[in-house]
Amino acid sequence: MPDRKEPLLDMDVGKVASHSTDARTTESRVAPGLSEQKTRTSLVDPAPAAFSRPSGVATNKAASKDVDAAEKRAAAAARLKAAVEAAAKRTGQAVNQETATASDSHRETSSPRPAGAGFSASASASTSSASGYKEPSETASAGQGGGGGFDHPHYLVRREPDQPGGGGGFSPLLWVALVLAVVGLAFGGWQYTRAEKQQQSMLALADRVQELEIRLSETGQDLSEAGTTFREKLEWADSEIRKLWVVAHQRNRPAIAELQEQVKGLEGKLTQAERQAGEAATAARTASERASEAGRNLQTQTEALKKDIAAMGQRLTEVSLTTSTLDQRLRNQDNRNEVTALKRQLEVLEQKVAAGGMPAELQQKLQEQEEILASLEASRSQLVSRVTQLMDQVRELQQAR
Template identity: 30%
Template structure:
């Protein structure tokens, strides 16, 4: 670092600033204006010299401070390079460990796949056994349900035939009551007879409905249990398909019988309303 030379005071130049004491009094008065100009110029020069000296000192201090900062940055750079080298070493070690860990994980995965395959084979065998047991246990109950549903269907068919005859008689009675207004007593007798037959038919239908209701509730309960057993077992077989087909047939048969029962009830209600209307007309006539 080169040294900076600060400007100093020139002795030769200062000599001109010394006042001549030997000047005669007669000559001082004309030179006052010149002396005032010289003193103002000397003050300005002194001020400039002081400013130059202060600026030079400040520049020197700033240069020293910048040099210290540069040295600090070089030290930080050296530390960063050392850390990078350390991290590179750690990465090499980590890469080797990761490769070994990957091989270990692959072996464990192969072992787990083999165990899972063995368990799946065992589960398939157990499921097949459960399907066989469920089919053998539930087959007699399903066959019994089919027979009972057939009997109920036959009985409902008989009741429907009887009600068809009642409907025909009611229609005939309605026609007779509409055409013959003078046979009031006979019409009333026919109406009472029809009401008696209708009451008997309603009683018979009520008995059938009660029996059907109990039978349907029992079959639905058994069927629900069978469905839950089948739902708890996954897989498929011919026996299971047949069992599911019979369950669906039972559901359809129960739904059909229930629909017939509702239709018969509606027909009985309609016939009773017709008889009541006819009887009212006879009484009013």
């Protein structure tokens, strides 16, 4: 009877399946955490619309980004696990196919196993040839004990490797499947550890988000109270502004109307003043033109007057010379006439005195002659003063010129 062998490959495939189950369980544990994280993030109360959001919202956004990154990593891990499961499934199918092939070939070369055998002979042969272990032989044969044998417990014992040509070995495809299974187990363990770390990180993020929710709720209450206070103050300010508007409107409206009337009156006065200013400017231009013309005429007249004064100066000079000459001549003539008359009278008087005394008539004539001499002297003085005045006037005219 051939030895019974432990199907180690089936056990490794079972380990892969169990690891896939653990990974699926981890994914099921991570997924609720992610959904809970999303729910907590979505339940954060937003700040009131009338106020700015607090600074903790930035931290909440960072936590949301971390959660999204964790979700992406979890999704990648899930896809990788699915790929590992598919590879394990394909490996199991290949192992089953190889086992079936080995079992068919073994049936052709060996006798059938007893009815109570727990494993197939082909699987035992292939497993024993690959692993180097064998099971102890059964104590009862097919002829003993009524032809029905039983299996002993699966004690793995070391046996010598089969001789060449004594049985079939593993194919290269089976070795590749085993390597892939080991790599899948290692990668699954690494993904499991990474998923555990991600779960811990998400739990920490959940605690942080919960703390932020508490802070945001407190901040929301503070903002609500501040909004209520601000609304009350705003209503009070509106009422005061309304009162002030009513008072200002009732008091300022008549003043505004009066000011508008005053402005209209001032505008009329301003128009009249502008018109008067225009007329004054026109009159000033006319007066300026007239003054310019008068200045030109005055200059002409001044020049003519200067010429006349020069001519008069010359004539006055001539007159003064003539007057001086006449005065001298008159004085000389008068003196000569008077001297002649006096000489004659003196001669007559001398004759009369010599003839016999001075009569009364002669004395009267002498007195008259003396008065005439005095009057002549006065007239001569007046004539001299007039000539002197004329000379002074002529001199002044010459200086003014």
